Amino acid sequence: MAWADSQSLLSSLLNPSPLAITLSILVVFSIPLFLHLVIYRSASSSTLPSFLLVGPSGSGKTSLLTLFERGQHAETRTSQAPLTVEVSLPVTTSTTSSQYRSVNDPTNQIHKKLLLVDTPGHGKLRHHAFDSVVKPRNLKGIIFMIDAADISTNSSGSGNDALRQAAEYLHDLLLLLQKRANTKTSKAPTELPVLVAANKLDLFTALPAPLVKTALEGEITNVRSSRTKGLLDSGIGMNDLDVGEEKEWLGDGGEGKFDFAQMDELNVSVSVVGGNVLGADGPDVKQWWSWIGKTL
Ligand SMILES: Nc1nc2c(ncn2[C@@H]2O[C@H](COP(=O)(O)OP(=O)(O)O)[C@@H](O)[C@H]2O)c(=O)[nH]1
Numbered sequence: 001m002a003w004a005d006s007q008s009l010l011s012s013l014l015n016p017s018p019l020a021i022t023l024s025i026l027v028v029f030s031i032p033l034f035l036h037l038v039i040y041r042s043a044s045s046s047t048l049p050s051f052l053l054v055g056p057s058g059s060g061k062t063s064l065l066t067l068f069e070r071g072q073h074a075e076t077r078t079s080q081a082p083l084t085v086e087v088s089l090p091v092t093t094s095t096t097s098s099q100y101r102s103v104n105d106p107t108n109q110i111h112k113k114l115l116l117v118d119t120p121g122h123g124k125l126r127h128h129a130f131d132s133v134v135k136p137r138n139l140k141g142i143i144f145m146i147d148a149a150d151i152s153t154n155s156s157g158s159g160n161d162a163l164r165q166a167a168e169y170l171h172d173l174l175l176l177l178q179k180r181a182n183t184k185t186s187k188a189p190t191e192l193p194v195l196v197a198a199n200k201l202d203l204f205t206a207l208p209a210p211l212v213k214t215a216l217e218g219e220i221t222n223v224r225s226s227r228t229k230g231l232l233d234s235g236i237g238m239n240d241l242d243v244g245e246e247k248e249w250l251g252d253g254g255e256g257k258f259d260f261a262q263m264d265e266l267n268v269s270v271s272v273v274g275g276n277v278l279g280a281d282g283p284d285v286k287q288w289w290s291w292i293g294k295t296l
């Protein structure tokens with residue numbers, strides 16, 4: 001019979017020759033290793049939920065990143081390119097998925113990991129931030145940091161530079177999110193909440209969070225009306241603009257007062273929450289963590 005013949009293919013394969021044994025051992029051990037290295041690695045790095053840190057320069061983004069990363073404040077570095085760090089949610093912060101779990105559930109003790117992406121606040125480098133918004137890789141939310149002490153110190157006149165710059169930045173970000181939501185795709189755009197983190201509340205000149213909210217909404221109204229006016233001055237009529245699907249102004253109509261609630265229908269919820277990264281009494285970032293926990 002052919003299969004019993006020592007020359008046949010089957011018997012030579014089944015023969016315990018040293019070459020066959022070595023080959024099979026190699027195959028058996030390398031396949032799981034290969035699968036782990038190639039597939040598992042790339043999958044895990046892209047599925048970690050990530051949060052984007054944006055905001056004007058000097059608002060404390062890099063300080064927050066360092067605090068979240070090491071649990072304490074360390075000297076800040078100037079950020080020229082986006083810097084991504086992996087941080088874990090404190091075990092005391094609950095997430096939406098864990099709210100129905102028993103307090104004794106061991107999974108509560110596992111640190112939830114997330115990625116935090118720091119961006120340079122410098123105007124010219126801002127496109128980095130916007131790049132990441134347009135091409136999100138498991139982007140869960142955006143943290144817009146603002147120095148609450150900076151916008152209050154010179155709020156006496158109408159020419160408040162810091163507030164104006166912050167409002168312009170936030171306006172452009174929200175407009176981008178609005179365009180993203182209006183892009184016609186088969187599936188609805190995923191929710192992308194924005195946390196406006198009013199930082200440096202340890203300083204006594206800082207505006208409390210509700211006032212930061214009103215100040216920003218008021219100034220975004222100004223930004224919006226001057227942008228719309230700019231478009232009109234350039235010869236394009238209001239009706240011409242309306243024809244296109246992409247609205248060039250933020251919120252409904254582009255007239256009247258802007259408030260963050262106008263973003264809700266676009267699945268962009270904006271919350272203004274206060275805190276401080278530094279301070280004599282230590283950092284107070286609990287509320288920001290719980291926002292992250294709810295968003296995860
Ligand atoms: N008083 C106070 N200062 C802060 C706080 N957070 C950051 N700073 C300071 O603000 C400055 C700018 O911080 P940085 O993280 O570099 O801002 P970035 O440009 O947004 O990355 C640094 O000198 C920080 O020490 C805070 O909560 N309170």
Ligand SMILES: [Mg+2]
Nearest residue numbers: 061062078079
């Ligand atoms: Mg920085």
